[in-house]
Structures are given as structure tokens and as C-alpha cells.
Amino acid sequence: MIGRIRGMFILGLCSASALAAGTGYQPPFHPDQLKGPPAGRPNEVLVLGSPHLSGMPDTFAPAQLEPLLERLAAWKPEAIAVEAVSGLQCDYMRRNPARYADSVSSYCVDTGPAQAATGLDVPAANAEAERLLAQWPATPSAAQRRRLAAVWLAAGERNSAVVQWLRLPAEQRIAADGMTDALVAFLDKRLQRRDESVLVAATLAARLGLERVWAVDDHTADSPTPKEVEKAAADAITKAWDNPYSKARAAADIPLYANVAQPDGLLAIYRAYNAPESAMQTYRSDFGAALVEPSPQAFGRNYVGYWETRNLRMVANIRDVVGQTPGMRLLAIVGASHKPYYEAYLNLMHDVQLVDAEDVLR
DSSP states (O other): OHHHHTTTTSSOOOOTTOSOSSSOOOOSOOGGGOOOOOSSSOOEEEEEEEOOGGGOOTTOOGGGGHHHHHHHHHHOOSEEEEEEEOHHHHHHHHTOHHHHHHHHHHHOOOOHHHHHHHSOOHHHHHHHHHHHHHTOOSSOOHHHHHHHHHHHHHTTOHHHHHHHHHHSOGGGOSSOTTOOHHHHHHHHHHTTSOOHIIIIIIHHHHHHTOSOOEEEEOOTTOOOOOHHHHHHHHHHHHHHHOSHHHHHHHHHHHHHHHTTTSTTHHHHHHHHHTSTTHHHHHIIIIIHHHHTOOOTTOHHHHHHHHHHHHHHHHHHHHHHHHHHSTTOEEEEEEEGGGHHHHHHHHTTSTTOEEEOHHHHHO
């Protein structure tokens, strides 16, 4: 819970007197009504709201994801975005430890071993990865894949390194071409993590013949909560979350998680989390409740301001990826609470057409 309210004091976005009564001015310009048609293929984005697999019960096994993976593979995404902080953003946050030390500790991988192995710091490794991909052969050798995996690790892009590791035969996952024993052990261990960025995104990318995944999370709105108000803020948000909608969401999860080991049990969770009605259930239980939280310090409004800022920046990262190759089909995998905001913000883009997850998950 503390992680979810991190940074809610950051920008002073929501002072107690800032919100005007009523709806106020309504702009005449509506970009969501000004879509294409583009010349050529449309940009299609499928937002998949996901549970965090780290929280799955002991009855979870990666093989249970197969029905989901089959449906996503049939949709044939050409790029996959994940809820992970990019190496370049982590590099930026490391340079601002007064504000981001906790965020770096929580969300960023240590690139030191890979830098020592490759001689590349994070910016140089990102540039090298792009250079390698620009001239990537149709049938790269095992040595080329090992080299790219090492470069991705130096770039802070561990999930893209996993994609390369998965594309290698098991007997070729060895310490060579920039991969040291320590880096091999890191990737082998990461393959076993209960993490949707690995078990869904990287696995699917390797299966589809993609060379990377895109890290689009954003934690630049994070900031340490002042110690003198930390408990009061946590208490206020916790009280806001104690509402009938939160209880109903928790109750609905009980049978879903109890049946995760059943055939299509995990697929049932994804279907429930991506159902249309889940958007308002999420809002009413969480962000809507926080928005009207009555503390004089407006803790809830600070939290909502942080949440909207983070989602806007995440969506901007996705729009950047899609804009690089018009006509792209992109799958965005993200924690289910982000999904309504992803879709609402992406729908504002002139050249983005959303795809209904319910259709894909049938």
C-alpha cells in the first residue's frame, strides 16, 4: 500500500482549493473524434489488464498461462509493452538520489556487472542495442544473440535480455560473447520469476519472433513521503479504500484465485480483469474513493494526482513506440488498475485504434 501512495506529495497537483465547483469550461476540441482514417494500416493497441503474477497462490504454475498465450499469439502483436521502468529512466533517477533513491531500489536493476562485462554504460548500451537491431540479420547466430542479451543487460533492459535468452537453444545459454557466468545465472534465475513481464510478455515475444519488449512504466512522479505525515497519509488512503466496492472486488477475486489450477482458471482471471464493468469497479473502489477523501491535507487528491501523472507518462511512452512505426499492432500488458486509464488516454490519440480485449480472450 505504501508503494501505491509513493510520490503523492510530489507535485502539489491537488491543493484543497484547486478544484472548481461544477464541470467548468468544456473544450471544443475532441481529438478522440478526429481519428484517421490513416493512409495504410491503422495503429492497433490491445491493452491487457493483468494480475501481478508474483501474488498468485501456490497452486499457480507457468503452464497455466498457455490458453492466454495462445490467444495473444493468435492476435499477432508486432510489439509488446510492459510495466517496467526503462534503463534510461533508471539512469536518470540514479542521478537524482535525493528524490528517487527508493524508486531505484524498488524498480531498477543493477547494471554494474553487465557494464563491466561489455564496457558500456546505460546510454551507450541503449545506443549499441539500437545499432545492432538496425542491422540485425534474418537468422542471427547464437553468438549474436548472446552479445545482444549482454548489451540489453547493460542497457538496463532485463526483459529484452530475457527475450534473447529464450530465443537461444538451452545448450547455447552459456557464458560467452559478453555474457559472464554471473549474467548467465541472472537470466536463468529471471526465467523462473513469477512476473508477467517474463512469463507472458517475454515468452510471447520469443514465440512470435520479436527481438525485444518495450519498458513503458514511469516513476518520475515518485517522491519520498515526508516522515511527519507518512502515517496520516497512509491512514487516510486506507480509510478511503475501506468501502463496499473494495469489498466486492475482493470477494469476486476469491473464487477466481481458488480455481487458478483448473483448466482455463487463469484465463478466467484475465477475462474478469478485462471485462468492461471492471473499469468502474476499479475507480469506485480506489481512485474515486480517494478523490473524495476528506482529510484537510487532501491526501487522496495528491494520490490521484500522482496516479494520473504516472498513467499519462506511461501512455506517452506507448504512443512514442507506436509512432516510430505507423501501422503497428502493439500489445500493452499492465497491472489491471492501469487498464481503464491506459484506454481512456490512448483513445485521445488521433492515430490509435483500441482493440477489445474481450474479443481476443474469447
